Amino acid sequence: MRILLVEDDELLGEGIRDALVRGHYTVEWVRDGLQGLAAIRAGGFDIVVLDLGLPRLDGVEVIRRAREGGDATPVLVLSARDTPEQRIAGLDAGADDYLIKPFDIGELFARLRALGRRQRGAASNLMVHGPVSIDPVALSVTLAGQPVVLQRREFMLLSKLVESTGQVLSRRQLEETLYGWEGDVESNALDVHIHNLRKKLYPELIRTIRGVGYTVDPPDQADLPQA
Numbered sequence: 001m002r003i004l005l006v007e008d009d010e011l012l013g014e015g016i017r018d019a020l021v022r023g024h025y026t027v028e029w030v031r032d033g034l035q036g037l038a039a040i041r042a043g044g045f046d047i048v049v050l051d052l053g054l055p056r057l058d059g060v061e062v063i064r065r066a067r068e069g070g071d072a073t074p075v076l077v078l079s080a081r082d083t084p085e086q087r088i089a090g091l092d093a094g095a096d097d098y099l100i101k102p103f104d105i106g107e108l109f110a111r112l113r114a115l116g117r118r119q120r121g122a123a124s125n126l127m128v129h130g131p132v133s134i135d136p137v138a139l140s141v142t143l144a145g146q147p148v149v150l151q152r153r154e155f156m157l158l159s160k161l162v163e164s165t166g167q168v169l170s171r172r173q174l175e176e177t178l179y180g181w182e183g184d185v186e187s188n189a190l191d192v193h194i195h196n197l198r199k200k201l202y203p204e205l206i207r208t209i210r211g212v213g214y215t216v217d218p219p220d221q222a223d224l225p226q227a
Ligand code: CA
Pocket: 007, 008, 009, 051, 052, 053, 054
């Protein structure tokens, strides 16, 4: 999952970013409302984590303008403003959830997982695809009940593909999920991760769409591994 963090407090922003990276999220961090709005409009994020008291453009205004522009990316608001009126203004502007500062980082993770579930229309955190199970809390993967050891980026790539089952994801989308704005990605890095996932899980899991990207087919239409 790729998260946009909009937070002007350096210390808090750094703490959140580092925690999210450890939790196998890709994070882009911007420090004011205008940059936040521009990043939302540029697209490619699964969830926006948004402070309300921001320089240049207030958080509520960021949500309002993003929604007016038709963007539906889930927004989790972080705020020290704790009067009901302010929470109501944020939610009415189009925020999906609210966390009052100071908060426990574990609660932030739980709320991000809840937003992720809502997006997938799923009741459980566990993502199951045929014989493959992905546990985003334990950051672990099993194949037919047996643990499979994945590297951080392999885990992120697998999660993104399985989350998007039935959709074709372009190389660019996948590279953004893995590397964000880091740039300077080795041109074959994605292919290496795909190769490793096919080897560690099973080759038919990820289908190449030539000239476009990759897809994971719905389990009932997919080739399952031979037992
Ligand atoms: Ca602030």
